[in-house]
Each structure stands twice: as structure tokens, then as C-alpha cells.
Amino acid sequence: VAKREGRNRSHFFSAEILHAIEARHHLEQRLRRALKNQEFRLHFQPRIDAERRSLTGLEALVRWQVPGEPLIAPGAFIPVAEETGLIVPLGEWVLETACHQARSWLDGLGVAIPVSVNIASPQFAHPDFVAHVERTLSASRLPPHLLELEITESMLIGNAAQARDRLQTLKALGVRLSIDDFGTGYSSLSYLKLLPVDTLKIDRSFVRDLTTDHNDLAIVSAVIGIAGALGLQVMAEGVETAEQAQALIGLGCRGMQGFYFARPMPSEDVPSWLRGWAPAILVPMLGAE
Ligand code: C2E
Ligand code: MG
Ligand code: MG
Numbered sequence: 327v328a329k330r331e332g333r334n335r336s337h338f339f340s341a342e343i344l345h346a347i348e349a350r351h352h353l354e355q356r357l358r359r360a361l362k363n364q365e366f367r368l369h370f371q372p373r374i375d376a377e378r379r380s381l382t383g384l385e386a387l388v389r390w391q392v393p394g395e396p397l398i399a400p401g402a403f404i405p406v407a408e409e410t411g412l413i414v415p416l417g418e419w420v421l422e423t424a425c426h427q428a429r430s431w432l433d434g435l436g437v438a439i440p441v442s443v444n445i446a447s448p449q450f451a452h453p454d455f456v457a458h459v460e461r462t463l464s465a466s467r468l469p470p471h472l473l474e475l476e477i478t479e480s481m482l483i484g485n486a487a488q489a490r491d492r493l494q495t496l497k498a499l500g501v502r503l504s505i506d507d508f509g510t511g512y513s514s515l516s517y518l519k520l521l522p523v524d525t526l527k528i529d530r531s532f533v534r535d536l537t538t539d540h541n542d543l544a545i546v547s548a549v550i551g552i553a554g555a556l557g558l559q560v561m562a563e564g565v566e567t568a569e570q571a572q573a574l575i576g577l578g579c580r581g582m583q584g585f586y587f588a589r590p591m592p593s594e595d596v597p598s599w600l601r602g603w604a605p606a607i608l609v610p611m612l613g614a615e
């Protein structure tokens with residue numbers, strides 16, 4: 327009986343694994359088709375200087391629009407895109423689209439809005455990555471300082487020397503660099519002084535309970551202190567309430583991003599959002615519009 331149970335169980339497991347492989351394969355095929363059919367969209371989420379109440383940039387966030395279906399969030403497909411290498415063409419599309427969009431805001435609205443783009447590990451590791459960034463900047467005619475690349479701590483472990491070289495080359499192009507989800511990866515603080523990064527983005531898991539959890543408060547306050555000592559800017563992710571924003575300002579963090587200020591929105595919605603958010607700054611720039 328035990329033997330038969332064992333055999334049944336192993337049948338059960340292999341059927342399950344097979345199912346997972348099929349599902350993965352199916353998703354990979356659908357992602358390939360989606361790239362060809364241009365089903366990806368970028369949404370943009372404002373980044374704010376909460377003290378000056380000004381816009382400091384927009385983060386580009388990818389979504390998948392299957393015709394006639396609700397938008398699919400990146401968490402549902404980025405991991406498979408990373409595993410299958412599809413993140414490379416998808417990431418190229420994201421970078422090109424974000425740069426062209428920023429350039430068209432510069433030309434059309436007369437407003438220089440920095441855009442930030444998330445870079446996945448396999449994309450960063452790809453030998454053509456830096457050259458593609460360079461080509462995209464010149465094709466879009468976007469001033470390099472209006473592009474920020476968001477990398478993660480995981481890209482810096484492994485071949486740290488190569489990662490550093492690559493970041494230095496990018497920095498020399500004039501683009502800005504930030505570390506996304508800071509505090510969630512494995513990293514030593516010592517690399518921070520070796521890398522040419524501009525900004526640390528404090529992960530939203532530390533911001534969520536900031537006003538009630540002493541540990542989170544201590545972590546956030548320590549990150550802000552380290553950033554300040556190293557001359558880095560700091561940006562808190564996932565700010566959802568006025569209390570969180572107030573607490574962050576109290577700790578010396580003015581850079582914020584979160585639903586409290588704005589949700590990610592399609593590019594068409596950005597101009598009217600700008601007028602509502604900072605009309606005093608932007609209306610003169612928007613001119614006759
Ligand atoms: P991320 O780069 O840390 O982006 C921030 C995520 O937090 C976004 O989710 C955003 O919608 C969400 N968010 C912003 N403010 C709040 C808030 O106040 N509360 C809560 N609960 N969430 C907030 P999204 O768009 O679903 O993206 C999730 C992740 O997917 C991103 O995390 C990023 O790692 C990845 N991703 C998105 N777009 C791209 C892309 O173009 N390329 C790559 N490689 N990864 C991307
Ligand atoms: Mg990000
Ligand atoms: Mg990210």
C-alpha cells in the first residue's frame with residue numbers, strides 16, 4: 327500500500343510540475359505575441375518633492391493590455407519575462423518608449439520631466455545594454471540627465487566589478503542612477519560609496535508601518551542618515567497617507583512617491599495631472615495651451 331501511495335504521489339507531483347511547465351510555456355508564447363502585437367503600455371507615477379510640493383520626475387511602469395481584458399500588472403509577467411530572456415526586448419521597448427515620451431513632453435509642453443525606468447537583472451547583464459541606452463538617448467534626443475535608471479541590489483552582487491564598470495559608463499553618459507527597493511536585497515553598505523548612484527529608493531515595506539512600528543522607523547531613519555552622509559538623495563516609495571508623508575518630512579526625507587500623491591497613470595493623463603498638481607509652477611510653462 328505504501329508503495330502504491332508513493333507511486334501515486336509521484337504521479338501527482340509530476341502532473342503538477344508538467345502543468346506548471348505548460349502554463350509557463352503558454353505564458354512565454356503569449357508574451358512573445360504581445361511584444362509583436364504591441365500590447366504593452368507604460369503608465370507613469372509622479373515622484374514628488376513633498377516639502378516644495380513640486381514634481382521631481384515620473385517613474386515608467388509597464389502594463390500588459392490584452393485587447394478586451396483588464397490591464398495585467400507587471401508582477402504577473404516580469405518574472406517569466408526575466409526567466410525566458412524576453413525581458414531584453416521588452417526592456418528595450420520600455421526604455422525607448424519612456425525616452426520618447428519624455429522628449430515629447432519636453433517639446434509639446436515645454437516641461438523637462440525626468441523619467442525613471444526599471445532595469446531587470448538580465449537586462450543589465452546583457453552585453454548590449456549600455457550601447458542600447460546610448461542609442462536610445464540619441465535616437466530620442468533626450469538630454470541624458472532627464473533619464474534615470476532604477477537598478478536593484480541584486481545586480482550588484484555576483485560580478486561586482488563588472489557592475490561597477492557598467493554603472494560608471496552609464497554615469498559618464500550623464501544618466502542618473504538609483505537603487506530601487508533599497509533595504510530588501512542582500513547588500514553591504516560598503517558598495518554604496520563605490521558606486522556612482524544618485525538616489526536610494528526606500529522600499530515601501532519599510533514605509534507602510536512607519537508611523538506605528540519602531541523598527542521600521544529606525545530603519546528608515548538610518549537609511550536617510552546614511553544617504554545624507556554619503557551625499558545621496560533619498561526617495562520613499564509607497565507613501566499612502568498624510569501621516570507617512572509628515573513622518574518622512576520630519577526625518578528629513580522629501581522625495582516621495584505613492585498613492586497619497588498620485589497613482590500611476592497613462593501618458594495622456596499626465597498634462598492635466600500636472601496642471602492640477604502644481605499650476606503655479608507649470609501653467610506659465612504650458613504657455614498658450
Ligand atoms: P517598483 O519599481 O518598486 O515600482 C513601484 C510599484 O509600487 C508599482 O507597482 C507601483 O504601482 C506601486 N506603488 C506605488 N505607490 C504605491 C503605494 O502608495 N502603495 C502601494 N501599495 N503600491 C504603490 P507596479 O506598477 O505593479 O510594479 C511592480 C514592480 O514591477 C515594480 O516595482 C518593478 O520592480 C516591476 N516593473 C514595473 N515596470 C517594469 C519595467 O518596465 N521593467 C522592469 N524590469 N520591471 C518593471
Ligand atoms: Mg522602480
Ligand atoms: Mg523595481
Ligand code: MG
Pocket residue numbers: 506507527529530563
Ligand atoms: Mg521599488
